[in-house]
Amino acid sequence: MEEVADLESQQVDKMETLTRTPTTQKSSEEPRYKLIAEDIVASYNGIQAVKKVNMKFREKAVTALIGPSGCGKTTFLRCLNRMHELTKSATVTGKVLLDGQDLYSNREDAIMHRRKIGMVFQKPNPFPTMSIYDNVAAGLKLNGVKDKKVMDQIVQGCLEMVYLWDEVKHDLKKAGMSLSGGQQQRLCIARALAIQPEVLLMDEPASALDPIATQKIEEMINELKKEYTIIIVTHNMQQAVRVSDYTGFMYLGDLVEFGETKQIFENPRNEITAKYVQGQFG
Amino acid sequence: MITIEQRAEFRKHFRNNISSRLITDKIVKGIVFGCVLLAIIPLGSILLEIVRNGAPVLSIEFLTAPPGAVGSDDPGGIGPAIQGTLMLIGMSSLIGVPVGVLGGIFLSEYGNNKYGQMIRFFNDVLAEFPTIVIGLFAFAVIVLTLGYFSIVAGMFALSVIMLPIITRTTEESLKLVPVTYREAGYALGIKRSVVIFRILLTSAKSGLITGIMLSIARIAGETAPLIFTILGNSDFFSGFDQPVDALPLRIYRLANLPYDTATAQGWGGALILILIILTLNVGVRYLFLRKRGGGGRFRIAAGG
Amino acid sequence: METVKLRGGSPLYDKIFKIGAAIAATYVLAIIVLIVVQLVTNSYQIWAQEGISFLIGSDWNAVEGSESYGAAPYIIGTFVTAGLAMLIGVPLSMGIAMFLSELAPKFLRSILSFIVELLAAIPSIIYGLWGLFVFRTYLLNWVETPLNNAFGGSFWLFSGTPFGLDIFTASVVLAIMIIPTIASISREIMIAVPNSQREAAYMLGATKWEVFKMAVVPYSKSGLVGASILGLGRAVGETMAITMLIGNATGQSAFPSSLFSPGQTLSSIIANEFPEASSGSLHMAALIGCGLILFIIAIVINIVAQLLVSRVLKTHQGAVLV
Ligand SMILES: Nc1ncnc2c1ncn2[C@@H]1O[C@H](COP(=O)(O)OP(=O)(O)OP(=O)(O)O)[C@@H](O)[C@H]1O
Ligand SMILES: [Mg+2]
Numbered sequence: 001m002e003e004v005a006d007l008e009s010q011q012v013d014k015m016e017t018l019t020r021t022p023t024t025q026k027s028s029e030e031p032r033y034k035l036i037a038e039d040i041v042a043s044y045n046g047i048q049a050v051k052k053v054n055m056k057f058r059e060k061a062v063t064a065l066i067g068p069s070g071c072g073k074t075t076f077l078r079c080l081n082r083m084h085e086l087t088k089s090a091t092v093t094g095k096v097l098l099d100g101q102d103l104y105s106n107r108e109d110a111i112m113h114r115r116k117i118g119m120v121f122q123k124p125n126p127f128p129t130m131s132i133y134d135n136v137a138a139g140l141k142l143n144g145v146k147d148k149k150v151m152d153q154i155v156q157g158c159l160e161m162v163y164l165w166d167e168v169k170h171d172l173k174k175a176g177m178s179l180s181g182g183q184q185q186r187l188c189i190a191r192a193l194a195i196q197p198e199v200l201l202m203d204e205p206a207s208a209l210d211p212i213a214t215q216k217i218e219e220m221i222n223e224l225k226k227e228y229t230i231i232i233v234t235h236n237m238q239q240a241v242r243v244s245d246y247t248g249f250m251y252l253g254d255l256v257e258f259g260e261t262k263q264i265f266e267n268p269r270n271e272i273t274a275k276y277v278q279g280q281f282g
Numbered sequence: 283m284i285t286i287e288q289r290a291e292f293r294k295h296f297r298n299n300i301s302s303r304l305i306t307d308k309i310v311k312g313i314v315f316g317c318v319l320l321a322i323i324p325l326g327s328i329l330l331e332i333v334r335n336g337a338p339v340l341s342i343e344f345l346t347a348p349p350g351a352v353g354s355d356d357p358g359g360i361g362p363a364i365q366g367t368l369m370l371i372g373m374s375s376l377i378g379v380p381v382g383v384l385g386g387i388f389l390s391e392y393g394n395n396k397y398g399q400m401i402r403f404f405n406d407v408l409a410e411f412p413t414i415v416i417g418l419f420a421f422a423v424i425v426l427t428l429g430y431f432s433i434v435a436g437m438f439a440l441s442v443i444m445l446p447i448i449t450r451t452t453e454e455s456l457k458l459v460p461v462t463y464r465e466a467g468y469a470l471g472i473k474r475s476v477v478i479f480r481i482l483l484t485s486a487k488s489g490l491i492t493g494i495m496l497s498i499a500r501i502a503g504e505t506a507p508l509i510f511t512i513l514g515n516s517d518f519f520s521g522f523d524q525p526v527d528a529l530p531l532r533i534y535r536l537a538n539l540p541y542d543t544a545t546a547q548g549w550g551g552a553l554i555l556i557l558i559i560l561t562l563n564v565g566v567r568y569l570f571l572r573k574r575g576g577g578g579r580f581r582i583a584a585g586g
Numbered sequence: 587m588e589t590v591k592l593r594g595g596s597p598l599y600d601k602i603f604k605i606g607a608a609i610a611a612t613y614v615l616a617i618i619v620l621i622v623v624q625l626v627t628n629s630y631q632i633w634a635q636e637g638i639s640f641l642i643g644s645d646w647n648a649v650e651g652s653e654s655y656g657a658a659p660y661i662i663g664t665f666v667t668a669g670l671a672m673l674i675g676v677p678l679s680m681g682i683a684m685f686l687s688e689l690a691p692k693f694l695r696s697i698l699s700f701i702v703e704l705l706a707a708i709p710s711i712i713y714g715l716w717g718l719f720v721f722r723t724y725l726l727n728w729v730e731t732p733l734n735n736a737f738g739g740s741f742w743l744f745s746g747t748p749f750g751l752d753i754f755t756a757s758v759v760l761a762i763m764i765i766p767t768i769a770s771i772s773r774e775i776m777i778a779v780p781n782s783q784r785e786a787a788y789m790l791g792a793t794k795w796e797v798f799k800m801a802v803v804p805y806s807k808s809g810l811v812g813a814s815i816l817g818l819g820r821a822v823g824e825t826m827a828i829t830m831l832i833g834n835a836t837g838q839s840a841f842p843s844s845l846f847s848p849g850q851t852l853s854s855i856i857a858n859e860f861p862e863a864s865s866g867s868l869h870m871a872a873l874i875g876c877g878l879i880l881f882i883i884a885i886v887i888n889i890v891a892q893l894l895v896s897r898v899l900k901t902h903q904g905a906v907l908v
Pocket of ligand 1 (some may be wrong): 044045049068069070071072073074075076087120276
């Protein structure tokens, strides 16, 4: 179970061929990995929740993380942008390479890299005292965007991408907390998109959304992957099939199987994976 | 929808300002750490000076003898003050503890309503009251009525000061007792009052004792209310209708005297007082591990 | 358990117990009401005699025959010292609270929290003693005299002759005394901010300081204001240390004319002059009148503070039993 789940031999994704420039096309036989997790071990109070997981995430592709509740998906995802260690009594070892640079090598790099890794949390957490506009713009101000026009454009663009714009365009000054749960979740996605990250970590982004909003978010993911590396945790298998190119199945803190989504769902190599994707437990 | 071209355009507006922001971060951390150091310095200085100036005057005589005549060669001791403080603590607890504990029980077990909320609120307000006002109040109610300064008036003032502290800590510790204990008691058909006394108060014992000890530490150092109630005395206790002395009051009087011997004795008294208070506080800390994180509700206040 | 049950008694017993507890709880209310009544009746004489000029006048003469009382300088002195103490104490307290809740490593956190609580436990009289015999000299030599030499001639704030027993010394010691209160409550309030808020800011690439500004402060603002106001309440009612350090001016001269001029507060005038006032005299009524003014100021401050603090901490505290 601990072998590096590599995807060396996978065929090049269609979307990639469309968007890549000729030069990168040449090197596309050797796939580019945006984010590489090496030997990630994460624990709470000394109890391991993620046990030595190795995973490579392809650039401009969507990777889904599935697995039964409590198997460590959230914990693993939170290791990828050094969010895990902020939890009390939580520890983590291992490496996370973003474009070849280790996030864990020093603290200051972590702050710089986090901007490139947007995150949507399992529970919506808008800044309650900030307006809708300010929630989305929060990261922009941090990163030195001064031009008000550009800021307006980005805020509108991001809210449009999460299909929230039409619902809130008349009261952008309203408090972010005044929105419904699903709207708050979309606001949080917009906030993560606004900083123009390169990697997007999404922890069950659609769990609080109705089918229409879910569909829109999935469309958005499809659109975003032209440029982004997306990792999405989901309990919804259909969703994993619909949006992801690769899927990793986690169980009791281990990465049991990792491969092309099609293969994982149609032709799982591992027995537990097979049981899980057939809905026999979880 | 934001296109890839737009995104590239947007990214141009991002500043690579991380290094300056990290410098700001470092400066702020430095300032904040400086604040902590600045706050510790007075504590260090106070403890140091008290020990340095107070220790030389300590002796059996200092602890037991009454003060000598003002300005005379024999400075005497602070015996009556220590006696008075111990008596005041004991007598105030006689009222403050039972009433406070009962009030706390009421708030915790029967206080989940408007009336309880109101009591809780005013209890917190009273806990933060200027103690000098409570002293004036005790003066008006007891001293003016009886016609003399006495330990009774001092006891009344101090009991009013300790009461809200005990009520609050009792309530807090009772609330920490798991619901299951209560349910188990009620399920067995035991009367509520018995459940409270036999099960809840026993389980909440350490919290209760914490509250009582902290309230004692608090009143031990109270000075202002004593000026209006016990007045001060150079002799040992001689009756419930006579002024008495107390440690903080004696320190105040000694500090105001223009003699070095008096000042030294003031430091000696301060050493005894701080030993009492620190013992109570450190004792609380180590005898009973606090259940709530910071123990903010068990906070104690500087005396008036 | 069986024996316990046998001792249970009747429902009547339960009822009596409940009533007893209710009476004990109500005692607090009764005390507050009685305090108001007593302060009003015992200061009635001064209000009858001086009327509004007790509040706005500044004459203070206890000599029989030419008695005249105006508390305005002391009211102003109370606010000036408390205000200065806040000016010094609040930023420091927020820094300490931030360090304790956001930055300190675990072991330091509990040690420092304990130290802050010890600071709060030191009685006023000891701060007064230390201020009078130790701290005053440092303040005089290292702060007051240099400031006076440099700016005394040109800037009224630093004029006068520094002696160390003045508004400045009293305010600084007062600040030291209220810091533990404000810092420990603020720390609790900051800790009550959910981590998900901090994480949202971290995700955007914020530094610790930016996380604090962006996620912690806005979320806990009203509680932090409440904690500071609670500190103000303490500062306003503080007596012994102030009495020993403020220089005890009376009448006109008690109006604060510079940082280095002696002053007087409502509480210090009471503590200072009480031994000289005889029961039933106008002088005594004037002092109790000062107590009434102090009471009103303190109760307004405290009610505001309690409302702000309890709202924040209550939502965090979890379920209440029964
Ligand atoms: N803050 C925490 N403190 C202690 N243990 C935790 C904490 N958060 C998670 N755990 C434990 O770590 C394990 C993994 O949790 P994690 O949240 O990563 O699961 P998950 O796969 O995201 O589950 P879900 O699908 O329900 O969100 C679980 O056993 C959980 O009990
Ligand atoms: Mg999860």
